[in-house]
Amino acid sequence: MxxxxxxxxxxxxxxxxxxxxxxxxxxxxxxxxxxxxxxxxxxxxxxxxxxxxxxxxxxxxxxxxxxxxxxxxxxxxxxxxxxxxxxxxxxxxxxxxxxxxxxxxxxxxxxxxxxxxxxxxxxxxxxxxxxxxxxxxxxxxxxxxxxxxVVYRHGAKETDLICVSGNLGAAYLGLQLLEREKKVFEGKNIDETSAQPDFSGHEYLLERFLKPEARKDIVERLRDAGIRPTSMIDISDGLSSELLHICKASQTGCRIYEERLPLDYQTALCAEEFNMNVSTCALNGGEDYELLFTVPLTDHDKIAQIDDVREIGYITKAELGTALIGRGDAEEIPLRAQGWDAAESGK
Ligand SMILES: Nc1ncnc2c1ncn2[C@@H]1O[C@H](COP(=O)(O)OP(=O)(O)OP(=O)(O)O)[C@@H](O)[C@H]1O
Ligand SMILES: Cc1ncc(C[n+]2csc(CCOP(=O)(O)O)c2C)c(N)n1
Ligand SMILES: [Mg+2]
Structure with a gap:
């Protein structure tokens, strides 16, 4: 040293x-x-x-x-x-x-x-x-x-499709796993601490948290396919919070479908293990570093051809508000910016 x-x-x-x-x-x-x-x-x-x-x-x-x-x-x-x-x-x-x-x-x-x-x-x-x-x-x-x-947050228009890359909530669950092991470790005396935590089956979640990647590939694929997003933002604080930024900047509303939220299998299993609602993890987890963007409705067919991008909803007039449509068209739940907040975390 x-x-x-x-x-x-x-x-x-x-x-x-x-x-x-x-x-x-x-x-x-x-x-x-x-x-x-x-x-x-x-x-x-x-x-x-x-x-x-x-x-x-x-x-x-x-x-x-x-x-x-x-x-x-x-x-x-x-x-x-x-x-x-x-x-x-x-x-x-x-x-x-x-x-x-x-x-x-x-x-x-x-x-x-x-x-x-x-x-x-x-x-x-x-x-x-x-x-x-x-x-x-x-x-x-x-x-x-x-x-x-250059694509701004403020360019979304009524009827545009809302798209997201990759999957959501994995990094958040990676953090929960690490925090859980930290607590277990802190509760042990010195002789017991040589045992390593067992993260088997959760490797993907840890990787998403500890070693995220920026979606250079998505930006390139969109460019190659001739798709120019009307608005875009990266997901650092959680999907809900970022979508609200787009809607506020663009003076629009939105609807997204819970059943369209992209989830990895490990994310779903781990959320269950923690007794958490997996949609909540995907909406508010944060640190996904995926891209959230909007495209004109006419780009629907082109988007369908792009790997690892999913349409999750559409942009509406501002008066219709911002909401999540529950599974099976059940109910409309207003979107809330419940994402992680550094200012809150320091209290
Ligand atoms: N202390 C500051 N002084 C001036 N401008 C700021 C300050 N903090 C943030 N901003 C500006 O506010 C806007 C929003 O910043 P914010 O940090 O929320 O976005 P972001 O960088 O996409 O988020 P993240 O930090 O999660 O990546 C940006 O234009 C940013 O430059
Ligand atoms: C110890 C610990 N506590 C909390 C978190 C969660 N966290 C940190 S940064 C961030 C998103 C964007 O932040 P910003 O908007 O400040 O750029 C999130 C969700 C963590 N990684 N480690
Ligand atoms: Mg950002």
Whole structure:
């Protein structure tokens, strides 16, 4: 274990960044001066930022640092894809307390750089600071899109189809499993703690939580099929909350069908194990990092051809409100933004 103080701030930065090379034409100059220099020529520049605080957004008891680095990068890329853009550069601001070593930071950087490699993004700068209490990460991602390709939250129109990629609720149940094991572990005395928790049958849920992916593939498939979403958002806080953002920004209402919610088999089994309603997990779970988007009704046939995308409902006039239609057309339940809220969680 190497103490950060052995390297000092500049030594640490050099250590973490000396092998980083840029891949994108838009990166004119990366790490090493007062600013990175970017050149987006005639394309729109997309900028997004996300902060991850220890104890609020992640718990290091069950989060490997490499996974944390990977996830921190991917959740930022996800916001760029949600605008129908391509992520190009990443800025990493990090604050660490004395309980972290150089090797701990190496692990975070190996995750960050793996994500950058996989998604074709350049790590072009950041800031490093000490912290009194814990670990904080704040990442800014910059991307680009042709002006006419940018998709906003505010473009949904009455009769548009509401679509979602992948499946929902898995990451939330992954978190519940990890929290449950943490409690069991905390209740044991030292000799008993050598036993490893058994997560067999739940691997997919843990992976969805610990190592999410951004849906680059979906954005590309839509583009290849000639489908331009009228609105789009990524699902970080839960489907209900994100759909309400689209409807509010677009001044519309919506109807989604409970029986159309995309669920994985492991998600359904695990929800049952926890005595939870699986639809509630899918609607309010959060951290799915799937894409929620709307397309014109005339794109129905094209959407049916796209793998891993499902139509879950349609956009209505604002006066009709926002609601979920229960199984078997049973009843209309108003959608509520019950998703995860960092502000609530810190209370
Ligand atoms: N402290 C802040 N100051 C200025 N603007 C902010 C601040 N926090 C959020 N925003 C802006 O508010 C809007 C909504 O942000 P929000 O974080 O809810 O969206 P998001 O980034 O898609 O969500 P997530 O953080 O779950 O990825 C964005 O335009 C964002 O830049
Ligand atoms: C210890 C711990 N507690 C809670 C969660 C859940 N959580 C964290 S971030 C987030 C979504 C978006 O956040 P933001 O809107 O701040 O970007 C959710 C649902 C977690 N992963 N770990
Ligand atoms: Mg977002």
């Amino acid at each position: 190497t103490a950060i103080s052995e390297l000092g701030e500049f030594g640490l930065i050099r250590h973490l960044t000396e092998n980083i090379k840029s891949k994108n034409d838009s990166t004119t100059f990366g790490i090493g001066d007062d600013c990175a220099v970017l050149d987006y020529c005639d394309r729109r520049t997309l900028v997004t930022s996300d902060m991850l605080m220890e104890g609020i957004h992640f718990d290091l008891v069950y989060t490997p640092l490499k996974h944390l680095g990977y996830k921190a990068a991917v959740v930022n890329f996800s916001d760029i894809y949600a605008m129908n853009g391509t992520p190009r550069q990443l800025i990493v601001n990090i604050a660490v307390s004395r309980r972290f070593s150089v090797e701990n930071l190496d692990d975070i950087y190996s995750g960050l750089l793996l994500a950058c490699e996989r998604y074709g993004v350049d790590l072009v700068g950041g800031d490093t600071s000490a912290s009194v209490t814990g670990l904080a990460l704040s990442l800014t991602c910059i991307g680009d899109a042709k002006a006419e390709d």
